[in-house]
Amino acid sequence: MNAIFLWIIIPVLAAGLTLLINRQQHIVIIGGIVSAILALTAAFIPVDLALRFGPFSYKITSSLQILGRSLTLGQEDQTGLGIIYGLLAFWFFGSGVAQVSRRLVPFGLVITSLLVASFAVDPFLYAALLIEMAVLLSIPLLVPFGKPVSRGVIRFLIYQTLAMPFILFAGWLLPGVEASPGDLALAIQSTIMLSLGFAFLFSVFPLYSWIPMLSEDNHPYIVSFILWILPTIAMLFVLGFLDRYSWLRNSETIPQALRIAGLIMVVTGGIWAAFQNHLGRMLGYAAIVETGFYLLALSLLPETGVEIAFRLTIPRALTMAIWALSLSVLQSKAGSLNLLHLKGIARSYPVATIGLTLAQLSAAGFPLTAGFPFRLVLLEKLSTQSLTTIFWILIGIFGLLAGAIRTMTNLSTTTENIPWQLNEDIYQTVLIGVGILTLFALGLFPQIVHPFFRYLPVAFEHLGH
Amino acid sequence: MIIPLTTSLIFLTALTLLILQWIRPEFRYTWLVAAGGILLAWITTIIWQFHTPVIFELPSWKPAAMFPESPRFVIDAFSWPYAISLTTLALSVILTSATLEDYPNPLSWAGTLALIGFGLLAVLADNPLTLVMVWAAIDLVELVTQLRTVTGTQASRQVIFAFVSRMAGIGVLIWASLLSLANGSPLDFRSTPPQITIYLIIAAGLRLGVFPLHLPYPSESAIRRGFGTTLRLVSAASSMMLLSRIPPVSTNSPAIPYLMVLTALAAVYGGWMWFRSSNDLNGRPFWIIALAALSVASALQGNPAGSVSWGIALILVGGALFLSSIQERWLTRLLLAGAWGLSALPFSPTASGWSSHLTDYWWLSPFFVATQALLLSGYIRNVLYPFGNKIESQPIWARNIYPAGIVILVSIHILLGLWGWEGAQEPGNLIAGPLAFVSGLLIYRFGSRLRMIRNLHTTRPKGPTTSWSDTPYNFFQWMYHQACRLSLVFSNVLEGDGGILWALLFLAFFFSRMYLGTP
Incomplete structure (x- = not known):
């Protein structure tokens, strides 16, 4: 067995299979189980190590040549693979409740395998092309066949596509900088190119205007999936760059730029979230804040940045999935995600309301929820460097909390004495309930995700130690 | 393992009640399950004292x-009085529930026990990480x-x-x-560190409604005696516990004089509104604010034992009053004896409330004396005010059980004045305490003769509704709307089209x- 076949080609084949199936439940089961198996394989079966089963010997090889290019997934990539496929399984199981599995499972599998290929490919710069292909495939995922394309989708495509030429230019310049480190002009040019590329890819302020637009016009669950997978892969991509080029790693400007960009995202995203009347847009701004936290974590390189950034991925995915799942349930009932249309809905959809509220609180890093422990670690590490940064971060967090509080007020306020009743079906109740318990479990015992990060120290040769 | 033993007993009893309610709603012995569980927990809490x-x-x-740091809990001289007060309150809630109209109410008992469990964890918290997590749990439940x-x-x-005011407290911590x-x-x-203690006091003050003065406890329409009392008192105790963690003579911030003035104002306001309130339940938020302010003042003056003494008075004396729903002459006398716990007389549990290490703020003492006098006077008035059913109208078993619930609260409080922690057996301040006690009696005796107060007694306020204390909220709301407009622009x-x-x-x-380096 080959690692590329296992974690890139099998998902594509599974995607093809799900396109042939009619029943939504079967699609969910196939997508979920395939992803879960891939995650477990990544977590427990080491690559390039012979395993003996009685008389049989078995080994997953790491490399494959395709069209003259080399694709490699080694032990160092297994942490990322385990997390991505594990969380993908969670997303797929929820897609049945959100009624989007027909689109999400096949496209999600292909997009994920393309993004996995992006950190497996050598030469490294081909990753930009693979990411662009994933972005292009996101369009049919976002827009059902025959439906008009919204402005948010077009802007998403423009901004994400603009990232590619900048990254390719930067890649073209970088070997020159490595060869002549004294050439300051070349270093500045390549850094600007790279920064612009990543600014578009990460949707740094003010390039994130597509996120709330996309969240307002499209299905929350699908948007949420895209807002999870793209920044997560972008983060791995950035780490790859930093790990590869020593002058980038040792630059004093890069951490500073990452910190400023992250801080602006946290503050502006948080403040805007506080004023949104549309819960989908609020989700979009929360995703912006989360990406801001990734950048803030990366700004701590080379110390604990990688550790914290990786550990933020799991709460982020869980929070966004539960938020989007709850929104899907509420949208199917109310037809709109505007707060005014959802007034008092907590009494008829209590589980979805609790799920939504807790996800919002978790996004804000409220104690006891999944978002708290690693957010606290990040704040603690940053506090030793700058209390002003902490102050502004707290402003952003306060904005998210204000958004959560507005949601609570509107969803629970009613002028009539409507009795409380459970209108969610059993599948919705169980899935959101499990999500809520997981949010609490991670908030109380963050050490439960610790085993998933055992390969992290080898994931990046120069970072992550 | 003694901490998990007690808390597990409480949480398991709550869980059992929930399961019983779900699978066998007709089960007849739910009260016994609740009472048995909390009685065992109460006994184990008493045993804690011998192992600190x-x-x-x-x-x-x-x-x-x-x-x-990881979540950690500790039983020591300051956490134990709170812990025993909370478990006693829980026991009392279950015992007195026998006479309530909604008896049996296993869901309410389960809620009460769960809250007490969280309250116990809060008062035992040994580091800020633990405390913010337990605070968050209590806030979410509430x-x-x-x-x-x-x-x-x-x-x-x-x-x-x-909820927001409490979250602000978490944020400050x-x-x-x-x-x-x-x-x-x-x-x-x-x-x-000395420069940090002021933030701890502000955090507790925010959660208690003292800084800035506001009512963190919304109007008390739906949940009243049993569960409502637990909710209010547990929430307050969990915040006041932080004040007991402030080391003596470590508060040296320039903000202290201002905070002392704010605290004095909050104390007098709370005391006055408590004195004016139409009944004990409507006055409950003011009872909490006034006693919380006294506790904060003790902490600001570097007197953690004093802070604890006001805290346990809030739970035990308040609990006895708020849980009383039946008229009986000897119980009324017992409740009057409970005023001893509030008197700050020598060897009373609140005597240490006046033993401040710092005496820089003697000029604010009249405000705090007045507060204590108003609290005492209001307490006596509420005890003597005719209310509720006669005990004779209750079934025989409830007639025997109910008084035990009140007796246990009063007697544990009196005992805490004599034994078990650092604030016990204190002579206190021999001027302020007796002065407040005598003033309280005089206000009760002659207060109704004053025209102003007489009018108030006939047209009593309906309870905590919108008032000037909501001004900070209204201001924030106005600020929010302005910022909302700006963000929309x-x-x-x-x-828009030019966005790119x-x-x-x-x-x-x-x-x-x-x-x-240049634009």
């Missing part, structure tokens, strides 16, 4: 390099409970505002721990600043 200090740590958070029971926009907003870390030492309750610009150009312009500016 005890530390219990949850499984360590990993990786250890990231989490130097939020869900309140939102389930209130209707109408105004009431919902009150609940949400209450987190800020304090980050500040401490920035100064080179992780925040620990055992060695709090910005997002319209970025999302604006974005590129900003990027050009940002990169030129970043890498070239």
